[in-house]
Amino acid sequence: MSTAQGARARARIEVTAAIKDAARRQLAEEGAAKLSLRAVARELGMVSSALYRYFPSRDDLLTALIIDAYDSLGEAAEAAHAAAPAADPVRRWTAVCEAVRAWALGHPHEYALIYGSPVPGYSAPQTTVPAAARVGLLLIGIVRDAHDSSGLTELPLPAELRPEAERLAADLAPDLPPEAAAALVAAWAELFGLVGFELFGQFNRVVEDREAFFRHAVTRLATGVGLTAGP
């Protein structure tokens, strides 16, 4: 009994993975807007109605691809973070940022899926939130650690932003000063601005040595949120 169930479960996992792989291939060639269940089924030698045993709708397949992409990016970022020197917050920060960039360059279509234009007619459900939050949580952790070991520079905070900054801090990192929380969220968005501009061609004929440029830019982002180099 358990073997039969195990075999069935294994088969199900394999077919699910094959569907997602074919869908990712289609994503690269046609874009998310044109992702078609029928084309995926055709590529797998299945019939389109069979796919509905695995994904109840085209949008659910899209959602699975989005979560996978966020998780793949999050895993890459977390691995880079774990390998960085624990005592140096700036090195940890730049390690995460460079992992994000490397993942994006290696998975441009999945990056476009999660950080590019929204897919017309599709709205991401709340189930994508935990996976989407992983990189942000890593960055929060780095700043929190620096704050705990008194390694966080103080930042200015205009009165206009104080309520929002306090709300952000309460939501994301209650132990952080509000101005650090606000700076952190801005740096998070700015990081993806740098990555997106490179990936989507805005740096063509502008920035040549992108590696060096990016490293310097994210180092400045790190100091912008109050991090200072470790020993």
Next chain:
Amino acid sequence: MSTAQGARARARIEVTAAIKDAARRQLAEEGAAKLSLRAVARELGMVSSALYRYFPSRDDLLTALIIDAYDSLGEAAEAAHAAAPAADPVRRWTAVCEAVRAWALGHPHEYALIYGSPVPGYSAPQTTVPAAARVGLLLIGIVRDAHDSSGLTELPLPAELRPEAERLAADLAPDLPPEAAAALVAAWAELFGLVGFELFGQFNRVVEDREAFFRHAVTRLATGVGLTAGP
């Protein structure tokens, strides 16, 4: 003769504008990937082959929409820049940034067209470059003016980035110090990271008071490139 030719030219301009308007509507509903000459023709009560008198291909229509979008954004940014106090570089900087954000919020689909995911199978020709450069040139002008009136703070520049920074300065603003040119390009990309995150939903359930958050973030971008508030 000249009246006839004038009327014909006028009609041609009108039809061209109507085509682009219909295409923009389709852009909003189906996305750039699904922009189809036939659908545009249908909406206008024309036959698809008639459109080829105005745009030789779907890609040329896309290119026209892209240039229009860049120009519309550039115009909005330039108007905001012209209305800002000339003596205060930070105010001029934030005025441009806020105009970019306001334009993006008002034209989300056109923003997605020019700063979102690339359209599969389409590659923007060099003819889009001048329009695409307008916002960047504005920002360069602000920093150059500040530098000319000795109002630019000095920035650090690691040896690793020096060659690239010098290349950037030579290309974009020969009168600026290399470190300012590099910081400027980074801030330019980061600005669109902030705008894109808000527009594409990444700030949902994260940032509430987006106006205040954005104003503070771009003010910090301004100081990050070395600008200081005027009198």
Next chain:
DNA sequence: GTCTATAACGAGATAGAC
């Protein structure tokens, strides 16, 4: 119970004959 296949729907795109 779990899956795949057939057939069909309503809608839209497309290619080619006229």
Next chain:
DNA sequence: GTCTATCTCGTTATAGAC
């Protein structure tokens, strides 16, 4: 420029294999 025949699509109902 028009019409038609043939494609695509997401999705569902149904029937049968394992």
